[in-house]
Amino acid sequence: MVTKNQIKLVVSLKQKKYRSQHGLFVVEGEKLVKELLREGLRPFKIFVASGYDSSGFGEVDQISTADLKQMSSLKQPNGVLGVFYMPEVNRNQTYDWIVALDAVRDPGNLGTIIRLCDWFGIKQLVCSEDTVDCYNPKVLQATMGSIARVNIIYTDLTTYIKKLELPVFGTFMDGTSIYAQKMPDKGILVMGNEANGISKEITDLVTERISIPQFGEPTAESLNVATATAILLNEIRR
Amino acid sequence: MVTKNQIKLVVSLKQKKYRSQHGLFVVEGEKLVKELLREGLRPFKIFVASGYDSSGFGEVDQISTADLKQMSSLKQPNGVLGVFYMPEVNRNQTYDWIVALDAVRDPGNLGTIIRLCDWFGIKQLVCSEDTVDCYNPKVLQATMGSIARVNIIYTDLTTYIKKLELPVFGTFMDGTSIYAQKMPDKGILVMGNEANGISKEITDLVTERISIPQFGEPTAESLNVATATAILLNEIRR
Numbered sequence: 034m035v036t037k038n039q040i041k042l043v044v045s046l047k048q049k050k051y052r053s054q055h056g057l058f059v060v061e062g063e064k065l066v067k068e069l070l071r072e073g074l075r076p077f078k079i080f081v082a083s084g085y086d087s088s089g090f091g092e093v094d095q096i097s098t099a100d101l102k103q104m105s106s107l108k109q110p111n112g113v114l115g116v117f118y119m120p121e122v123n124r125n126q127t128y129d130w131i132v133a134l135d136a137v138r139d140p141g142n143l144g145t146i147i148r149l150c151d152w153f154g155i156k157q158l159v160c161s162e163d164t165v166d167c168y169n170p171k172v173l174q175a176t177m178g179s180i181a182r183v184n185i186i187y188t189d190l191t192t193y194i195k196k197l198e199l200p201v202f203g204t205f206m207d208g209t210s211i212y213a214q215k216m217p218d219k220g221i222l223v224m225g226n227e228a229n230g231i232s233k234e235i236t237d238l239v240t241e242r243i244s245i246p247q248f249g250e251p252t253a254e255s256l257n258v259a260t261a262t263a264i265l266l267n268e269i270r271r
Numbered sequence: 272m273v274t275k276n277q278i279k280l281v282v283s284l285k286q287k288k289y290r291s292q293h294g295l296f297v298v299e300g301e302k303l304v305k306e307l308l309r310e311g312l313r314p315f316k317i318f319v320a321s322g323y324d325s326s327g328f329g330e331v332d333q334i335s336t337a338d339l340k341q342m343s344s345l346k347q348p349n350g351v352l353g354v355f356y357m358p359e360v361n362r363n364q365t366y367d368w369i370v371a372l373d374a375v376r377d378p379g380n381l382g383t384i385i386r387l388c389d390w391f392g393i394k395q396l397v398c399s400e401d402t403v404d405c406y407n408p409k410v411l412q413a414t415m416g417s418i419a420r421v422n423i424i425y426t427d428l429t430t431y432i433k434k435l436e437l438p439v440f441g442t443f444m445d446g447t448s449i450y451a452q453k454m455p456d457k458g459i460l461v462m463g464n465e466a467n468g469i470s471k472e473i474t475d476l477v478t479e480r481i482s483i484p485q486f487g488e489p490t491a492e493s494l495n496v497a498t499a500t501a502i503l504l505n506e507i508r509r
Contacts, residue, residue, distance in 0.1 A: 154486030248392030
């Protein structure tokens with residue numbers, strides 16, 4: 034059963050404003066919902082469409098396909114929709130490397146970067162206030178369960194970076210090749226906006242200008258921010 | 272000016288069948304159209320919306336915004352739509368490393384991989400017949416101008432790989448760490464399908480099973496195929 038008010042609530046959670054207000058977010062699909070449950074995230078409601086196998090979710094609300102369709106962000110809702118409480122952000126997390134995002138706007142890129150942080154054991158991801166919200170449905174679709182395993186903070190990046198007094202790495206065309214650059218045990222890797230790169234203000238805080246060597250014909254193109262992050266995290270960890 | 276038949280032709284090019292039939296494909300946006308012209312790709316027609324700056328394109332057809340909207344794949348058409356002849360595939364290209372895609376289905380992933388090949392100087396990209404078409408509008412949006420600089424072949428992958436007699440690298444959970452694996456000067460890097468990985472048939476042809484080490488808590492998740500390609504090409508070139 035689902036009430037009209039619950040449907041209204043779930044639909045409202047498509048907007049960041051209401052997600053923040055209620056401290057709730059939505060994920061869809063059996064695989065992702067089960068993974069978040071396994072990671073210990075606290076469910077608010079799990080809705081399962083009638084006819085869909087509801088075992089293994091714990092307590093569920095069975096609803097009609099029509100009701101699910103009303104709440105879903107997907108063209109083809111796939112049976113399960115989970116509403117979860119946002120996990121508490123651990124601000125005292127221990128970490129070695131931190132990834133800092135300066136106005137990354139594309140949900141797919143953020144999702145991929147969260148997944149990369151998880152893979153490479155980066156516990157702390159710090160996002161500027163104008164980075165896309167990590168509970169955006171498209172981000173969640175791209176992160177898979179990694180959203181539960183990486184500590185994600187939204188804050189003023191300048192203040193945050195200044196306070197830490199760690200080496201700050203940023204990628205620039207004229208930077209030192211990553212093959213020649215020694216990577217310390219601790220540091221901050223800043224990745225910039227898709228179109229404009231790292232902002233002027235954050236550039237001033239970068240202590241190590243690095244670059245990923247290009248082997249093809251030189252062009253004006255740069256690498257996509259998510260693939261560049263993949264290469265850099267691999268270099269940091271190797 | 273644009274005729275009704277031309278509009279019909281351009282709209283038909285959204286489908287692979289008609290792209291192959293006519294040997295034509297569509298790109299949108301001033302930046303991409305100009306880059307393909309600069310790379311020497313032969314234009315069939317360049318349509319520019321009235322009011323939009325048409326300089327620097329060579330010969331153009333000025334059309335109304337309404338006509339452009341009819342032809343465009345974008346919700347918000349952005350002034351320029353170019354129809355290009357598909358470049359001839361050079362089957363005698365010299366190469367060192369070849370990337371081979373086994374049923375990669377997501378257009379964004381293929382686009383990103385083409386861009387990575389361009390960046391890392393991989394001249395030859397070989398796709399299985401069931402890999403998404405490289406002239407799909409979403410692929411082109413993600414490749415940027417790289418589509419003009421990488422030689423892309425669609426063929427039967429098994430036959431192709433067998434003929435070359437090169438070491439064949441594939442990523443598997445139980446593979447040798449890429450940090451321990453020596454990369455030869457020449458080889459084939461096979462990347463598999465988003466959901467199923469490398470197919471049984473191609474797995475039998477893999478001579479070097481490799482893996483990208485995971486540093487976070489071990490999970491069932493794997494890396495996205497495009498980010499894995501980024502890391503592997505960086506390892507091959509470094």
